[in-house]
Amino acid sequence: MNDITEKKTKIAVFGSAFNPPSLGHKSVIESLTHFDTVLLIPSIAHAWGKEMLDYNVRCDMLDLFIQDLGSDKFQRSGIEEELYVPGSSVTTFAVLEKVQDVYPSADITFVVGPDNFFNFAKFYKAEEILSRWSVMACPEKVSIRSTDIRNELYKMGSVAELTTKSVAKFLINNKLYK
Numbered sequence: 001m002n003d004i005t006e007k008k009t010k011i012a013v014f015g016s017a018f019n020p021p022s023l024g025h026k027s028v029i030e031s032l033t034h035f036d037t038v039l040l041i042p043s044i045a046h047a048w049g050k051e052m053l054d055y056n057v058r059c060d061m062l063d064l065f066i067q068d069l070g071s072d073k074f075q076r077s078g079i080e081e082e083l084y085v086p087g088s089s090v091t092t093f094a095v096l097e098k099v100q101d102v103y104p105s106a107d108i109t110f111v112v113g114p115d116n117f118f119n120f121a122k123f124y125k126a127e128e129i130l131s132r133w134s135v136m137a138c139p140e141k142v143s144i145r146s147t148d149i150r151n152e153l154y155k156m157g158s159v160a161e162l163t164t165k166s167v168a169k170f171l172i173n174n175k176l177y178k
Contacts, residue, residue, distance in 0.1 A: 010034075010036050011099065012109050018061065018065070019050075023144040040062060040077075063076055067165050096110060100132075
């Protein structure tokens with residue numbers, strides 16, 4: 001066997017509300033290029049009841065965002081949608097189990113953004129997650145949050161410097177967060 005067939009695939013799993021995707025998200029994602037694949041997983045129902053735009057609208061924005069990033073390493077995953085039962089949230093543990101089922105021989109790393117880093121102990125089966133998969137805290141290198149974008153849109157301000165070009169255009173054309 002050669003090195004390529006023996007090599008174990010390394011997958012990063014980065015879940016977020018992506019409500020909407022921001023340059024802060026981009027700064028986290030771009031620090032994950034050493035992985036073979038980076039699965040971006042939009043939350044279908046937030047575990048702590050966060051208000052979000054419709055899931056399909058956020059998926060559309062995330063697809064535009066990924067397109068703007070320009071790398072086939074970054075992929076949107078619909079795993080949360082597959083696992084979703086109305087009236088409940090999808091746990092990180094369930095997501096990681098499903099990713100492992102889909103990619104049984106992959107090395108999986110769960111990427112925790114700044115929102116969740118200090119709340120990780122509250123995650124369902126946090127200790128089992130730590131025992132089964134790698135967990136990587138990855139702070140934003142650019143301090144632009146989804147909240148900043150929503151606030152600017154509410155004030156009828158510009159979001160051109162807060163997200164990617166295609167997402168900004170989508171937000172304006174669809175009059176979102178007003």
